[in-house]
Amino acid sequence: MKSDNLQLQPRKMPVQSRSAATVDAILEATLQVLMAEGLERCTTTRVAERAGVSVGTLYQYFPHKQSLLNSLLTRHLHDVSQAVIACCREQHGTALQPMVRALIGTYIGAKLARPEASRALYMIAMAHGGEEILQQVQGKMCRAVSALLASAADASFAQPDTVAVILVSALAGALCHAVGSDPSATTLEAMHQHLNTLGYGYVRAYAVGGNYDAAISSPL
Template sequence: MTVVPSDSLKPRKSPRQARSAATVAAIFEATFQVLLSDGIARLTTTRVAQRAGVSVGTMYQYFPHKQALLYAVLDQYLGDVVLAVQAACARYEGASLRDMSDGLCSAYLDAKLRHLPGSRALYVVAAELDTAGLVADVVGRTDQAIARLLATASDAVFDDVETVTFALRSMLVGTVQAVLEKDGSAASLAILRAQLPVMSRAYLVEVSRSRPNTKGMSAG
């Protein structure tokens, strides 16, 4: 599902050729850089264009103003996180509860930290824009992937997989956001990477039941 932003946040056009895609990628990277160096209050499309090495006219071909640019950057960033979660869920389908939990945590953290420290600035960006529809879509796709994964655990069964999915996703998102917004230092990130899987495993073990072993049982 593609979320359509409000008219005020829509890009003027989307890149359709490799050269255009490269231009937009350079603009997005420049946006991260300007956010880090100048902050969201001082970010302008002119500054981003200068950092990206493109003309302001080229910038306006895609993004009519600052808010549309920031929305597009956030949209791509969150989309990348969802794709990483979906890929991990597909990879660990049918695995043990421990393996799927650890794999999911690792994939989520890798995706969130890939653009660090620029990704920290996106929490501020999200608070500045109308992102309700975008966030709802991201949550929906993430929950769908996680619920499908948990239902295939080779050694565990959940009586209410939807509730477990909600709690697990909330824990992952909230814990990572709390650490990144407050600190984001190498030491904090190392603790996060070590402890988040422990938290996830402990919760999933607590709310699950062992899957009955049906091997060797007769059909009757």
């Protein structure tokens, strides 16, 4: 008997380009239905119709709606995490300030490339137990950011893992709020500047030789 966790996974993984294209079409159709009609009206029948496939074809890859939604959320978060991880590789060994600026810019760009899609996907995460998927992906990003911080040319950290977790969590929380409030381009530009200040100020305070003691002793 399969575990509940396995039941939420795709029924089979595409191994040919045609199958991969079908899965991509189904997942994109799921996103389109979510954005147009909401979570409750996002059914496998509507998704199959939007994707131009039969319901039977959809079920070849996704056994039920929950598997479909989880796969969509996983794909989105994978894309975000891969962008962040790639940025960490590119910025490895650079100075702290441009490193953090590049990291924050990449994270914002990946999360807000399609704000309406991100709003729909937050619905899935909140309503359908996406916490485990979020934690797994965030864990990958935190490990990449920790390694990035440890490579800084002009700083070192006694606890890079902790600093990475707090930094990534702060960015995720701020962007979650931004997506939910449907911000204007002007607001997003201001948020970018604020997050740059927050991110660099925080990591610099906890760098060895920085203002570490002042940071941990200052009142709330």
